[in-house]
Amino acid sequence: MPVISVPHDFNEEDLYVDLRSIFGHALFLKCEGFNFAGSIKLKAATEMVETAERDGLLTPDSILVESSSGNLGVALSTIAASKGYRFLCVTDSRCNLSTRMIMEALGSQVHIIAGQEANGGFLGARIEYVRTLCASDERYVWLSQYTNPSNWKAHYRKTAPEIARQFPELDVLFLGTGTAGTLMGCARYFREWHRPVRIIALDSVGSVAFGGTPGRRMIPGLGMSMRPPLLDESYVDEVIRVEEADTIRACHRLARRGFLFGGSTGTVVSGAMGWLARHDDRELTAVALAPDLGERYLDTIYQTNWLHDLYGEDVLKSDEVPAGPWAAASPTPPARWGRRLDLTNGDHHGTQRPQFQDRRTC
Numbered sequence: 313m314p315v316i317s318v319p320h321d322f323n324e325e326d327l328y329v330d331l332r333s334i335f336g337h338a339l340f341l342k343c344e345g346f347n348f349a350g351s352i353k354l355k356a357a358t359e360m361v362e363t364a365e366r367d368g369l370l371t372p373d374s375i376l377v378e379s380s381s382g383n384l385g386v387a388l389s390t391i392a393a394s395k396g397y398r399f400l401c402v403t404d405s406r407c408n409l410s411t412r413m414i415m416e417a418l419g420s421q422v423h424i425i426a427g428q429e430a431n432g433g434f435l436g437a438r439i440e441y442v443r444t445l446c447a448s449d450e451r452y453v454w455l456s457q458y459t460n461p462s463n464w465k466a467h468y469r470k471t472a473p474e475i476a477r478q479f480p481e482l483d484v485l486f487l488g489t490g491t492a493g494t495l496m497g498c499a500r501y502f503r504e505w506h507r508p509v510r511i512i513a514l515d516s517v518g519s520v521a522f523g524g525t526p527g528r529r530m531i532p533g534l535g536m537s538m539r540p541p542l543l544d545e546s547y548v549d550e551v552i553r554v555e556e557a558d559t560i561r562a563c564h565r566l567a568r569r570g571f572l573f574g575g576s577t578g579t580v581v582s583g584a585m586g587w588l589a590r591h592d593d594r595e596l597t598a599v600a601l602a603p604d605l606g607e608r609y610l611d612t613i614y615q616t617n618w619l620h621d622l623y624g625e626d627v628l629k630s631d632e633v634p635a636g637p638w639a640a641a642s643p644t645p646p647a648r649w650g651r652r653l654d655l656t657n658g659d660h661h662g663t664q665r666p667q668f669q670d671r672r673t674c
C-alpha cells in the first residue's frame with residue numbers, strides 16, 4: 313500500500329493496456345498518466361528540480377519559470393506547491409483550458425503567448441518571454457526542459473528500466489517526441505541493453521523536430537516548431553509522422569472502448585499500428601508510451617465542434633470503427649534491424665537548427 317506525504321512520491325509504473333483486441337495488432341501501451349500531475353512529465357520535472365536543488369541553483373526565494381505546452385507546467389506546479397516555490401508557466405493559446413486551470417488551482421501563475429509565428433509555432437515567443445523575465449529579476453530560475461540533461465536522465469533512470477523489467481524480450485519501442493527527453497532517455501538505456509531494441513519516434517505532421525515542412529498543429533504535447541536540442545538522431549531507428557486527423561481517430565477509437573487518453577497517445581498508437589501493419593509482427597514484442605489521459609482534452613479532441621471546425625465534418629465519419637493508417641495495410645516480411653530513418657514527409661536537410669543556449673539559470 314503506497315502511503316505518501318508529497319505528491320511526486322507516487323507514480324504508477326506497471327500499468328499496460330494490451331491493444332490487440334482494439335486495433336488487431338499486439339501493442340502494450342504503458343500508461344503514464346496515473347500520478348498527481350497526470351502525466352509522464354512528473355518524472356522530468358522531479359529530476360530537474362531535485363538536480364537544481366542539489367546544485368544550489370534553487371533557493372527558498374527562487375521563482376521557477378518554464379515554457380511548457382501544459383503537462384510540464386502542471387508537473388512543476390505540483391512540485392512547486394509541495395516544496396513551497398513560486399512558479400510561472402509561460403504557455404500559448406493551444407494550451408488546454410483545464411490544464412491552465414489546474415496550474416492556477418495549484419497556485420501557479422500562467423502567462424499565455426497569443427501571437428503565432430510564421431512557422432506555425434509559439435515556441436520562439438515563449439522562450440523570448442522567459443529570457444526577458446530572467447533578465448529582469450535574478451530570482452527567476454529557468455530549468456529549460458529543452459536543454460536540461462536531467463530531462464532525459466529521468467527516463468534513463470526510471471521509464472526505460474520500468475519497461476525493461478516487464479518486457480525482457482522487448483523488440484520495438486514507440487515513443488512520441490516533444491523535447492525528446494523521453495525518447496533520448498529510453499533510447500540511450502536500450503542502446504546499452506542485452507538485446508537490440510528498435511527505437512521508433514512518433515511526430516506530428518507539421519512538426520519540424522526531425523526536419524520537414526512546418527505546418528499547423530493544434531494538439532499540444534507532441535511535436536516541435538524547432539529541432540529539439542536534446543535530440544541525437546543516431547539513437548533513432550525510424551521516424552513516423554502522423555496526421556492530426558489520424559491522431560483524433562485513434563483517440564476516439566480508444567475512447568469507444570473505455571480508454572480515454574490524451575492526444576499524443578492517439579499519435580503514438582496510430583503511427584505504431586501503421587508500422588505493425590506494415591511488418592510481420594507475429595513474433596515481435598512491441599511497447600508504446602501513453603504520456604497522459606484524456607480529461608484535459610475534453611474541450612478539444614473530444615469536442616465535436618472543435619473537431620469539425622478544424623478538421624472538417626468527415627473526420628469521425630466512421631465513428632464506430634474509424635479508419636486509420638493501420639486499417640488498410642498488409643503484412644510485409646519481418647523487419648530487419650538496420651538503422652534507417654523512415655520519414656513519411658520531408659527530409660532532414662531543409663530545417664534550420666535554431667541557436668539555442670543551454671542556460672539553466674538566469
Ligand SMILES: Cc1ncc(COP(=O)(O)O)c(C=O)c1O
Pocket residue numbers: 351352353383487488489490491492493494495532533534574576577603604
Ligand atoms: C502529452 C505529452 N507529454 C509528454 C510527452 C513527452 O515528451 P518529451 O519527453 O519528448 O518532451 C509527450 C510526447 O509524446 C506528450 O505527448
